[in-house]
Amino acid sequence: MRILIVGAGAVGGYFGGRLLAAGRDVTFLVRAARGQQLDEHGLRVRSPLGDIDLPRVPWVQARDIDRPFALILLSCKAGQLDAVMADIAPAVAPDTLILPLLNGMRHLELLDARFGADKVLGGKCFVSLDKRADGTIVHFNQRDDLAFGARVGQDGARVQAAFEALDNAGFAAQLSPDITQEMWEKWLFIATGGGITCLMRASVGDVVAAGGEDLICDLFEECSAIARRAGYPPREPVREAFLQVLTEPGSALTASMLRDVERGDGTEADHVLGDLLRRRPVEDVETPDRSVLRLAYTHLLAYAARRAREQ
Structure with missing residues (x-):
């Protein structure tokens, strides 16, 4: 499954790094400055659950997306969502699933309106993270839960396939029957x-x-x-x-x-x-x-x- 991780900050960098280290087909959607930082220093995570050092990290800018992804994991800040929705539009196909890990609920309404509720999963993560100025991601605690699930209209087989892509990747992935x-x-x-x-x-x-x-x-x-x-x-x-x-x-x-x-x-x-x-x-x-x-x-x-x- 081709996975697009939107952002390589604390949340996106942590879960995307775990997925990439586990051999998943991951690409990060980042701005040019973060992409250059990844090229120079790689992706580094310092965690009590195990460090990650990835010298080569696939990344792309929005203007260079030329084909869709099966799963898009959103880890942006809420204030960036309007711009991010425009950026990911070329990556969204009829069978794409979007998994947002933003806080609150307002983002679901915005994503539903832009892409259709059948493409938007519910999701949440419980993890304490920060990104240092040099790009290193620091994990502070022993939890790295990522739970998601269907809300309305999503095909069960596609949701199960998304879970299989995220499962056993170095963090606690959970498929929730009551994600809302x-x-x-x-x-x-x-x-x-x-x-x-x-x-x-x-x-x-x-x-x-x-x-x-x-x-x-x-x-x-x-x-x-x-x-x-x-x-x-x-x-x-x-x-x-x-x-x-x-x-x-x-x-x-x-x-x-x-x-x-x-x-x-x-x-x-x-x-x-x-x-x-x-x-x-x-x-x-x-x-x-x-x-x-x-x-x-x-x-x-x-x-x-x-x-x-x-x-």
């Missing part, structure tokens, strides 16, 4: 973790040490209420596991969104927090001073406004 539920649950986790660590500019353990455990729980419950009204309440074992992680004393856990803020980069605040906030039913909207979600989102909007003013 899992995506909503992940959304609650990253909205809570990203919202609270960015709001406090601190790790989960630091927030707990400061007496902020109740704020973490309030934010998670506020996000969960939105999911509940949308028909995707977090399952109780998932809820308990997430809250344990999000309130663990001494935890060094921070969100990738906080790392973006600390580097002075743009964030996915609108896609992760803003879109969740916009989905609140009118009757559930609390007064502004009681909404931790609104406070966290406004905090990141203010950061973005200052960043734009100072550039």
